[in-house]
Amino acid sequence: MPLRVQMTANGIVCRNGSQEIWLDPKAPVPGAVNFVSHAHTDHLPAARNGRDGDRCTLLASRQTHAIAAVRGFRLDDHSERADGFEMVDSGHILGSKGLLFGETFYTGDVCTRDRGFLKGAKVPRCKTLITECTFGLPEFEFPPVQGVTERVNRLISEMYERSVPVILMGYQLGKAQTLTRLFGHWMPLYFHDSVLEMNSLHERLGVSLAGGIGHTEAESRGLLERRPWLMISPMLSEKTRFIRDLKSKYGAVTIGFSGWAKSPRFAFGRRADYSIPMSDHCDYSELLRMVRQSGAETVYTTHGFEEEFARDLQRLGIDAVPLTAAGTGGPAH
16 A cells, blocks of 8 residues: 655654554654654654553654753653664754655755764665755755854954954754854853753763853853853844843854855844854755655655745656645744
């Protein structure tokens, strides 16, 4: 019986005869295999869909399980193994996985570029590919990580020569740890308290990151008065009190890191004094390359520019189906 793939209000479901596989469901479904690809909150199940006592097969990496717990999500009946299923590194954040079952592969959020301690995904061969396409438009082409690193190091050096503090901004889970690995050699090094908490969790999970102290302690001890310094913060608007205070009190300059900074059409990608294109997702060319390397005969697109990317694949002679009709894109990690 052919595999049926469908987008529902609860997430993506794949049906093969009597078997159901739910991919990043909003609520795990009893009697089915439920896969949680990673620990960003838009992919974590908020509740169980069923009666108390109903058991779910819930597949997730041990890192995803640990990070989810810290973020207030319980992954009950968590397992790293199930017969007929293989989790594959997706290169997005620590513990992120894609899922291979039969001749079908679901990417979850995916990145094929090496970044800091994260290795790019190696997508397996398959007949059916279900892929995200967050940046599935030709305008999204990201510069090499080495080029970004060199550019930002020069910028920090210029600021340090003028005794100007620098705040690097990226998502608290994922990009903030990459920024710590790439730029943690600048001293003194401070962290927004929430980033320090997430970095400490990464350390406990075996990732080596540069050390530092949180912003609350640094400010209470008067350390921020001694300029310059480097701080790593979540991606915050210039209008937030935290950023306003650091700029007005200490003359800090902000550098934001986002894939959306590549396009002039998305203002939320440019909320800093300097905006640098860098993402934990594939860019357009990397998505195309990944699809070709998978050898997939049918591709389902989801989470991003579904319709546009599916049309581009169809023009290349690939059977491609958008799983939703949104096709408008939006903020992503």
